[in-house]
Amino acid sequence: MERSNISSKFAPELHNMLNILHELQNDNLQNYLSSEDLKWVANYLNTTYSSVYGVAKYYSMFSLTPRGKYIIRVCKSPLCKMIDGEHIIKCIKEKLKIGIGDTTNDSLFTLETSECLGHCAQAPVMMINDKVYKNLNAQKIDKILKSIIK
Amino acid sequence: MIAETRIALKNAGKYKPEDISTYIDLGGYKNAEKALKSKPEDIINWIDEAKLRGRGGAGFSTGQKKRFTNEAICDKCLQKYVICNADEGEPGTFKDRIIMEMDPHLLIEGMLIAAYAIGATKAYIYIRGEYTQSISKLHIALKQAKEKGFLGKNIFNTGFFLDIEIKLGAGSYLCGEELTLLESLEGKRGYPRIKPPFPAEKGLFGMPTLINNVETFAHIPYIIEHGVEHYRSIGTENTPGTKIFTISGDVKKAGYYETSLGVTLRELIYDLAGGIKQDKKFKAAILGGAAGTFVDHTVLDTPMGYDLLKERGAVLGSGAIMVLADDRSIFEMTYSILDFFKHESCGKCVPCRVGTTQLLLLMNQAKHTKSDRIELLNKLLAEAEYMDQTSLCPLGQSPILPLKSIKQYFESQF
Numbered sequence: 112m113e114r115s116n117i118s119s120k121f122a123p124e125l126h127n128m129l130n131i132l133h134e135l136q137n138d139n140l141q142n143y144l145s146s147e148d149l150k151w152v153a154n155y156l157n158t159t160y161s162s163v164y165g166v167a168k169y170y171s172m173f174s175l176t177p178r179g180k181y182i183i184r185v186c187k188s189p190l191c192k193m194i195d196g197e198h199i200i201k202c203i204k205e206k207l208k209i210g211i212g213d214t215t216n217d218s219l220f221t222l223e224t225s226e227c228l229g230h231c232a233q234a235p236v237m238m239i240n241d242k243v244y245k246n247l248n249a250q251k252i253d254k255i256l257k258s259i260i261k
Numbered sequence: 262m263i264a265e266t267r268i269a270l271k272n273a274g275k276y277k278p279e280d281i282s283t284y285i286d287l288g289g290y291k292n293a294e295k296a297l298k299s300k301p302e303d304i305i306n307w308i309d310e311a312k313l314r315g316r317g318g319a320g321f322s323t324g325q326k327k328r329f330t331n332e333a334i335c336d337k338c339l340q341k342y343v344i345c346n347a348d349e350g351e352p353g354t355f356k357d358r359i360i361m362e363m364d365p366h367l368l369i370e371g372m373l374i375a376a377y378a379i380g381a382t383k384a385y386i387y388i389r390g391e392y393t394q395s396i397s398k399l400h401i402a403l404k405q406a407k408e409k410g411f412l413g414k415n416i417f418n419t420g421f422f423l424d425i426e427i428k429l430g431a432g433s434y435l436c437g438e439e440l441t442l443l444e445s446l447e448g449k450r451g452y453p454r455i456k457p458p459f460p461a462e463k464g465l466f467g468m469p470t471l472i473n474n475v476e477t478f479a480h481i482p483y484i485i486e487h488g489v490e491h492y493r494s495i496g497t498e499n500t501p502g503t504k505i506f507t508i509s510g511d512v513k514k515a516g517y518y519e520t521s522l523g524v525t526l527r528e529l530i531y532d533l534a535g536g537i538k539q540d541k542k543f544k545a546a547i548l549g550g551a552a553g554t555f556v557d558h559t560v561l562d563t564p565m566g567y568d569l570l571k572e573r574g575a576v577l578g579s580g581a582i583m584v585l586a587d588d589r590s591i592f593e594m595t596y597s598i599l600d601f602f603k604h605e606s607c608g609k610c611v612p613c614r615v616g617t618t619q620l621l622l623l624m625n626q627a628k629h630t631k632s633d634r635i636e637l638l639n640k641l642l643a644e645a646e647y648m649d650q651t652s653l654c655p656l657g658q659s660p661i662l663p664l665k666s667i668k669q670y671f672e673s674q675f
């Protein structure tokens with residue numbers, strides 16, 4: 112398997128593990144790390160499959176199962192939760208008809224929760240892939256999701 | 262009416278982070294040049310005398326840390342490292358993000374000076390993976406600094422060499438703890454290491470390592486520029502300088518504010534953040550995040566400093582201030598905090614793995630019954646106390662902080 116974009120960027124050293132896993136996951140249209148990916152990393156870093164698996168499994172930003180094109184991460188940390196965060200999560204669940212951790216049937220969205228995203232002054236907050244959405248309410252969520260579904 | 266005093270945010274909004282020439286126009290990298298043409302020992306002395314304390318939460322003396330790292334002797338010390346802790350995961354905290362998004366070059370300049378002082382030629386910024394804006398700003402800034410010769414070989418013709426690399430975290434609060442950060446940076450699962458040895462002796466790859474928070478590094482160029490005496494004239498005797506406070510919750514103008522240390526909570530909440538939303542009454546502030554402390558109105562006029570707050574059973578921590586109006590429930594907030602710890606416990610040691618689950622279980626039982634809340638609080642405290650004494654790392658020793666402060670200030674309202 113060709114992964115020349117990665118081998119040219121990162122030396123085959125163990126400390127590059129997380130950066131490499133991020134890069135592979137971002138390159139994957141289904142936003143996850145396949146067992147092929149993990150095997151490639153193990154081989155490239157000259158380590159065992161199980162140690163790569165162990166790392167990928169540990170960190171919550173990595174997924175070992177296919178996800179949607181858009182990852183929705185809603186903050187459920189104390190402050191967002193206090194400012195109506197639970198209502199926001201309920202709203203999204205109802206609109207997309209999925210639960211937390213699930214992916215929509217059309218493979219467009221995966222709904223996840225996250226701890227504090229560092230935008231607490233504009234709670235409640237969520238991220239969709241790299242973009243942050245703040246001061247959320249039901250109408251806003253409706254608009255944001257519609258603009259993605261189009 | 263108190264005004265802001267800006268050190269770490271002195272350039273915020275004054276230049277374009279994507280364009281290094283606008284930073285240079287502001288006098289950028291002049292302090293690094295001055296530092297690199299001074300003796301490393303002098304820099305360490307200045308920072309020590311300035312009494313700069315770590316802004317990441319614990320408030321440890323930065324000068325001493327540098328001295329230890331500088332003096333670290335080991336058999337095969339091929340390399341020393343500087344690491345910037347940009348994992349910022351403490352709920353309610355977003356100061357490091359503001360610095361990195363608005364003034365990435367100040368951070369780089371601070372790290373450059375620190376690296377020169379301790380003799381490190383390799384540095385890393387460990388940044389949480391969710392901070393996509395900060396990451397891209399830093400990538401651009403590092404590239405431009407290298408192009409201008411502020412990083413790389415023979416910086417300012419002094420022969421000094423430094424390379425800075427970005428390392429991404431991947432969604433673990435615990436990885437902000439410095440020893441766990443080292444494990445993660447080495448490409449492993451985020452499990453803590455046993456202390457000692459401290460990073461100053463045996464840190465990254467077993468080599469002497471200086472780890473500081475983003476905001477701490479951002480103070481260093483200022484100290485070089487204005488000198489020890491000036492720096493000491495700001496803030497309090499034991500905690501000179503400024504601190505960025507991130508104020509969120511039931512205030513009219515939530516946001517980030519940098520002020521001299523010694524400022525009071527009342528000044529921060531009422532003068533800077535505009536007071537409580539809808540002019541409701543103030544009930545509580547949580548200082549320092551989840552691993553922080555609840556305080557009531559009796560602490561509103563206590564000057565904010567690491568030591569002065571400690572006398573009141575509170576912590577300054579990361580500078581997070583979450584404000585609760587009088588219609589908020591202390592119980593609900595406690596629930597979310599304990600939920601946070603349960604989620605972030607790495608599970609390596611039994612007291613914390615079982616303890617964080619047990620704390621939440623107790624809360625859940627109480628949620629659905631009209632049980633005696635004072636008795637519940639005592640049970641929670643006993644459990645947290647046990648965790649504090651037996652857990653492997655500071656995360657398991659954290660739940661006691663908020664719980665103790667609730668006992669002190671809100672027992673009757675729990």
Ligand SMILES: Cc1cc2nc3c(=O)[nH]c(=O)nc-3n(C[C@H](O)[C@H](O)[C@H](O)COP(=O)(O)O)c2cc1C
Binds near residue numbers: 321348349350436
């Ligand atoms: C669970 C836990 C999480 C932490 N997270 C962070 C963090 O995100 N950023 C940070 O600078 N320090 C964090 N710390 C504190 C670090 O261990 C360390 O004290 C700090 O990086 C030292 O930098 P300073 O001396 O400049 O404050 C955390 C500590 C613990 C116990």
Ligand code: SF4
Binds near residue numbers: 606
């Ligand atoms: S105290 Fe908690 S977070 Fe720390 S090692 Fe034990 S289980 Fe992990």
Ligand code: FES
Binds near residue numbers: 186190191236
């Ligand atoms: S608590 Fe949600 S962004 Fe900080």
